[in-house]
Amino acid sequence: MNLRPASPADYDRIIAVVDDWWGREVHRILPRLFLDHFHRTSLIAETPDDLAGFLVGFLSPSLPDTAYIHFVGVNPAFRGAGLARRLYETFFTLARADGRTAVRALTSPRNSGSIAFHKAMGFTATPASAHDGPATDRVLFHRTLDA
Template sequence: MGSDLRLRSAEADDYDRIIGVVDEWWGRTVQGILPRLFLDHFHRTSFVAEHEGELAGFLVGFPSPSQPEAAYIHFVGVHPRHRGDGLARRLYGRFFDLARAERRTIVRAITSPQNSGSIAFHTALGFTVTGPVPDYDGPSTDRVVFERRLAEPDG
């Protein structure tokens, strides 16, 4: 992929491209957990990767407005053709840089306990893994919680 990859801040208009592929990329219906509001309100802190003009991946995240030390990654997707190329690591790295620039020292994310690929990926990136946490997202909706501490920003 290399130099053919373009990694940029997302724009609100990227929503239609992203939502048009997420179910296919996941192999199941996941559209409901990525409403348009995330790209309308958090596109500046989210990223899109394009390869030869086509969507290769994306990360939707934001600094927490309620926890000044934290940033949160809500949704990440990589086209199946680009999995294993290091694209997800690059997206996370770009988000870590943004979080540090925003003076955040913790990045958090969650997933379902069945998502073993996500759990393995986050563990490999140095996230601590807690859970499954029973009823995290309401009755009978358990989640695995990820947290990674970032180096203190310079300054």
């Protein structure tokens, strides 16, 4: 499996499969601008024949110690083999190389799989009521990066 930095052209590959991978409509939370402006800090995992997964993340321009993971997906055919962990660890390395000491992310309180994964990866989880507007609760994740 090859892991590489994303390119803006990867957006079409990702958006074509993301709803199927989730089993529901989620493409609206991944607009093209993320791959246009943050492709150098986003990752693609692929085999010669298939998109295996991706991570869309960026180095915060406003919080100089922080990196942010916006969206991660793993093809159902490749789940359970440690690919999500590999994507995260690669992003952590990228963030450390830029002097970042923290990584943040968020999810819906209903996404128990994401909450369990982030906790297993060393993130702390904090509930946040109305974080993204009225009746839009989230779970905020924070992880300190070791030097």
